[in-house]
Structures are given as C-alpha cells and as structure tokens.
Amino acid sequence: MNRAAALTATALAAAAAVLTIVPAQAAGSVHLTKIYYNSPGSDTRSNASLNAEYVVITNTTGAAVNLKGWVLVDASNHKYTFASFSLAKGKSVTIHTGHGTNTATNRYWGSGNYIWNNDKDKATLKRASGAVQDTCAYNNAKAAWVNC
Template identity: 70%
Template sequence: MLRTRSTAAAFVAAALGGLVLMPAPSQAAAGSVHLYKIYYDSPGTDRRSNASLNAEYVQIRNTTSGAVSLKGWTLTDASNHKYVFGTFTLGKGKTVTVRTGKGTNTATNRYQGRAAYVWNNDKDTATLKKASGARADTCSYNSTKADYKMC
C-alpha cells in the first residue's frame, strides 16, 4: 500500500512539474510590438535632402494577435532624439516605418519632420518605449560594413 501511494505521489508530482514548465497557449502566441529594422545609412552622399533623410528609418512590427495603439509610445536613439507617436494604431501583423525627414503620415509611414539625420552611420541604439515608459524593445548596431540592422 505504501509503495502504491509513493508511486502515485511521484507520478502526480512529475505530471504537475511537466505542466508548470509548459507555457500557456496564450503566452506562446502573444507576440510583441518590436523593433524590426534600422536603416541607419541612407544611400548616397549625406546632404540632408528630404529624400535622403527619409531613406533613414526604423521599422516597428506588430506580431500580436490584435491591433495595438501606439499613442504616446516613443522611439529614441542613444543621444535621446525622440519621436513620440500621436494617435496611431498598428494593425495585427503590420509594420510601420518611422522616417527621419518630412512627409504625410499614413498607416505604413510616419515622419519625424527633422532636417538633420538621427541615426549614426557607425553605431547607435534604438529604444522603443510604451506610453507608460516601460521599455518594449531595444536594438543596437556597431558597424560601418552595412547600411542597416535587422533587429
């Protein structure tokens, strides 16, 4: 009898241990809003033309199961150049490109409206924060051998 109880207790403990280690389906499929790509060295000579400024950008991707409001979220570099999202919702599975220069905001492109470059051509760090101030993601690069970084 004692042997049966011990075996049963060991079986229950092992079964519960296995359940504790397995992530819940909602956690595994939750996804995130994260930095996807930084194109930090726009093509050609850096002459601060609007076309050149807009060829420098950061892409943010939503891999969650629903749309996410980015209102109040911030994107900053290591020197604290800050872009703050106004009213904007990033759809499920969608990517938005935040360009440095000027332009008309759309569902796929947002513009910082700057007249100077933000992202250093050799090294920098992008930080994406939620409206609450909590960090959502960071992505750093340290290279002059490429023009962009996949995060």
Template identity: 65%
Template sequence: MLRTRTMAAAATVAAFAGLVALPSPAQAAGSVHLYKIYYDSPGSDRGANSSLNAEYVQIRNTTGHAVSLKGWVLVDASNHKYTFGTYTLGKGKTVTVRTGKGTNTSATRYQGRSWYVWNNGKDTATLKKPSGTKVDTCSYNSTRVDYKMC
C-alpha cells in the same frame, strides 16, 4: 501546489499524445519590437528630404492583436525623440518611421525632421511605452553595412 503539478503533468501528457499543442510563452504572447534600422541613407543628396526619408526604423507587431502605440517613444542615443500620436499597429504589421517629412499612413510615419537622427557608425534605438518602460532596444556599431536587423 499538488493540484498545479497534476494539471501541468496532464497538459504535458496531452501535448505528447498530440491532443494539445502548447506554444512557448514567446509564441503565445508575441511582441512589439524594433525590427530594422536603416541608418546610412544611400545617395549623395545629403540633407534632402528624400535622403532623410531613406533613413528609417521599422517596428513590428508579432502579437495576436492590434496594439495602440499612442504615446510610445522611439529615441536614439542622443535623445532625439519621436512620439507616436494616435496610432494603432495591426497584428502582424510593421510600421516604418522615417526621419524626414511626409504624409503619415498606416504603414509609414514621419518624424518631420530636417536633419538626420541615426548616426552612420554607431547608435542605439530604444522603444518605450508612455510610462517610460523600455519595450525594446537595438544597437549597431558598424560602418561596413547601412542597416541593422534587430
């Protein structure tokens, strides 16, 4: 215990002396998290694939390394699930998960649905690991705006 305190004190003194920059745990670790939900797609083309794809969730990786999202699940409050297949989100990258149909790329994934997922007034997005462990949640409750920054 005394050795641990001595080492911590030495690190603190070194940091104050400008010898070592100690990042906060959040800065050091980063995270994979929900970044933005665009829940009220624009236009009057209700139900068209272009309108469905204007509804999306963005997931950002702020860790210092690429993260495999294979088996991770994005789910809304009504239990509409999107499960990532083999996919790796690069460090510092963002992936957009669109509701409609399209061809998956490294920056955009498609749920392949023929109707909307995200309610226009109130909903909750949850990102889970394959084990079911919650990684992040983001809720909104507004009809005044079309999106939510998480």
C-alpha cells in the same frame, strides 16, 4: 500515494507547465525589426535622402496595439513620439526621419537632420509609461542597415 496517482499528478503538473508557457510565447510583442541608418548617396539632407533613413517596428501580437504616447529614441535623445496610432496585428510601421504624409505603414519624424549615426547608435522603443519595450544597437560604419 500509489504509483498510478503519482504518475497522474506528474502528468498534470507537466501539462500545467506547458499550458502556462505556450500562451506567453504565442502572445508576441511589439519590437524593433530594422534600422536603415546610412541612406544611399551623400548626406545632402534632402527630404528623399532623410526618408531613406528609417526604423521598422513590427507587431507580432495577436491584436492591434495602441502606440499613442510610445517613444522611439536614439542614443543622443532625439525623440519621435507616436500620436494617435494603432499598429494592426502582424503588421509593421516604418518611421522615416524626414517629412511626409503619415499612413498606416509609414510615419514621419519631421526632422530636417539625420537622426541615426552612420557608424554606431542605439534605438530604444519605450511604452507610454516610459518602460523600455525593445532596443536595437549597431556598431558598423561599413554597413547601411541592421536587422534587430
């Protein structure tokens, strides 16, 4: 093999590697982006206080993602299961602990009790298949929220 052919082969291999990596990075993901675990004020279990406790999930893919059957769970195994719901590309949805009317940007767990511990906990987002999509943990009683 002459030197020109060897350089061409090397350049093609490098180009193929870049083409393989770039689409995977550009694909994005559906992931946890924030947990607001210590709602303001005293823990009165009022619906307003319960709804000030929430988790934000963001879709950074290039297409809408059907979250039907996906589950959000805490370390104590409290589960929120998505009913029929599509998260648009580049959008976020907030899962509030209390009750409310579901919209494209806000969903409601429907719990009368707090889900997220004020000192430490772990959120896990699972696909309908049960495969773990993302996790986010915190261990800080002095804060009220964590970016994932």
